[in-house]
Amino acid sequence: MNDSRSFNWQGWSVFGALLLLWECASRFNPDLQLYLPPVSQILGTLARLIVSGQIVTHLAITFTRFLEGYFLAAVIAVILGAVLGYFRFAHSLFETVIEFLRPMPSVAIIPVAVLLLGIGDSMIVAVTVYASLWPVLINTIDGVRHTERTLIDTGRTFGLSRRRLLWQVVLPAASPYIVTGLRVSLSIALILVTTGEMVAGSRGLGFFILDQERSMNSGNMYAGIILVAGLGYLLNRLFLLCEERAMKWRHGMIAREAV
Amino acid sequence: MPILEVQNLSKTYRQMGGETTLAIGDISCKVEPGEFVSFVGPSGCGKTTLLMSIAGLIAPSTGKIIVHGKEVSGPPANLILVFQEFNKSLFAWRSVLGNVRFGLEARGNHSRESANKARSLIELVGLKGFENHYPWELSGGMQQRVAIARALAYEPELLLMDEPFGSLDALTRLELEDTLLKLWEELGTTILFITHDIEEAIYLSDRIWLLSRRPSQIVEELAIDFARPRDQITTRAEARFMGIRNRIYQRINSEGAP
Structure with missing residues (x-):
């Protein structure tokens, strides 16, 4: 894994070269320009949209929905996962249900959510929660179930109650799994918010992107896409930064095992 | 009053396919407060099962374990198990x-x-x-x-140790034996120690119980009365040390394969 502190020059160069290719291809090909304006032009549009405040409200709405959906999903999934991982009987009760629901593409639930919740915030958040639940849930169950027997026996010999055992031993031991699930869910949550907004929203970046496309305003559409891409990128970086701090013990351990 | 009393303990494991294995035959013993006692036995003789039962981490099939006057039904307070791993x-x-x-x-x-x-x-x-x-x-x-x-x-008033130095190299092992003895002398904690290293048991203990192969039973009890504080060189150099070692070794070997 790349150390987040060292700057990846090669990676950014390739990224820059691709942008340059896009810029040139668009500038020297008027036919293409209609569908794919030059990057510089899109960035200009984006700047204008931000300054005018037109896109900022959409961004704020998307971001809020994302936060609500993601954190709600994380809390529910960790609690549920801990219970299902910890209590064999609970797991055997719900295993089949989970195995059926999990592989279903989560966007397929959107029509159901629209039926039940109508269009609007609650529908989009509900769909986001549903979709981002799975990776955290599955990983938490796995992590809890894979906790070393010796570790649990250690907690027990120190007289921990089942509740404290879960909090002080099992969940920390499972935390690398949980974090993996949380990271996968991060992008899923953003996908579902945007998709939800496209299908049944009247505000938010997803709605904005589709709305601009329908108004044949490809410059604005691309500006929206770039903004949502940037949001995803920043959220992922932020996540990695937090993870590195919280899981410091783990990183050193992996680095040493790799040697 | 003994700090630990094991009465006619036995443990049967049910294996896959319904077969049963008798891991511990019939063990009874008593540990007095402040003692350092060891179980020595061949590997696979159910030593760990015995210690896990005393620690309240697994339930014995028959018999009783009494720690500080109370019958063990779960991990008792005042008792800590140190694992090999x-x-x-x-x-x-x-x-x-x-x-x-x-x-x-x-x-x-x-x-x-x-x-x-x-x-x-x-x-x-x-x-x-x-x-x-x-x-x-x-x-x-x-x-x-x-x-x-x-x-x-x-x-803890009673410290159980399950081959705690079993996976360490020989030199580190000697160092840790001395650290443990020093702590034991300083803190007065009762220690029940498991090892398959005969010399380690002699060096550390006041008393040693020899365990047979499965189903394990105590075949002999030995009192070890070398002066304390003990020393890796002089204690082990005593003439009786090797005598005890050889006797234990012969006794364990004569038990034969299961």
Whole structure:
């Protein structure tokens, strides 16, 4: 894994070269320009949209929905996962249900959510929660179930109650799994918010992107896409930064095992 | 009153396919407060099963275990089991200090002084300066020292140790034996020790119980009366030391294969 502190020059160069290719291809090909304006032009549009405040409200709405959906999903999934991982009987009760629901593409639930919740915030958040639940849930169950027997026996010999055992031993031991699930869910949550907004929203970046496309305003559409891409990128970086701090013990351990 | 009393303990395991294995035949013994006693036996003789039962981590099939006058039905208070696999038993997400503090927290001691107490225990096991290291940054011997300090932080009256030095190299093992003896003499904790290293048992213990192969039973009890504090060179150099060792070795071997 790349150390987040060292700057990846090669990676950014390739990224820059691709942008340059896009810029040139668009500038020297008027036919293409209609569908794919030059990057510089899109960035200009984006700047204008931000300054005018037109896109900022959409961004704020998307971001809020994302936060609500993601954190709600994380809390529910960790609690549920801990219970299902910890209590064999609970797991055997719900295993089949989970195995059926999990592989279903989560966007397929959107029509159901629209039926039940109508269009609007609650529908989009509900769909986001549903979709981002799975990776955290599955990983938490796995992590809890894979906790070393010796570790649990250690907690027990120190007289921990089942509740404290879960909090002080099992969940920390499972935390690398949980974090993996949380990271996968991060992008899923953003996908579902945007998709939800496209299908049944009247505000938010997803709605904005589709709305601009329908108004044949490809410059604005691309500006929206770039903004949502940037949001995803920043959220992922932020996540990695937090993870590195919280899981410091783990990183050193992996680095040493790799040697 | 003995601190530990085992009465006619037996343990049967049900294997897959319904077959049953008798791991522990019939064991009865008593440990007095402050003693250092060891079980020695061939590998696979059910030593760990015995210790896990005493620790209340598995239920015996028949018989009784009484710790401090109370019959064991779950992990008893005042008793800590130190595992052989220190790398699996330490909390990887806690520093050395955090691991040792866990022993105090488990007792309900979350006070500021608990950090000081943990620090002094860390010093006592010879890990001063490593308080903020994570377990993976330490060698095996140091990790087991952390596990011992964590156990002692809980102030158990009875410390059970399941081949705690079994996976360490010979030199580290000798060092840790001496550290353990020093702590035992200083703190007065009763220690019940399991090992398959005959000399280790003789060096450490007041009394040794020899276990037979499965289904295990106590075949002999030996009192070891070498002067304390013991010394790796002079104690082991005593003429009687080798005599006892050879006798135990012959006795275990004569039990034959299961």
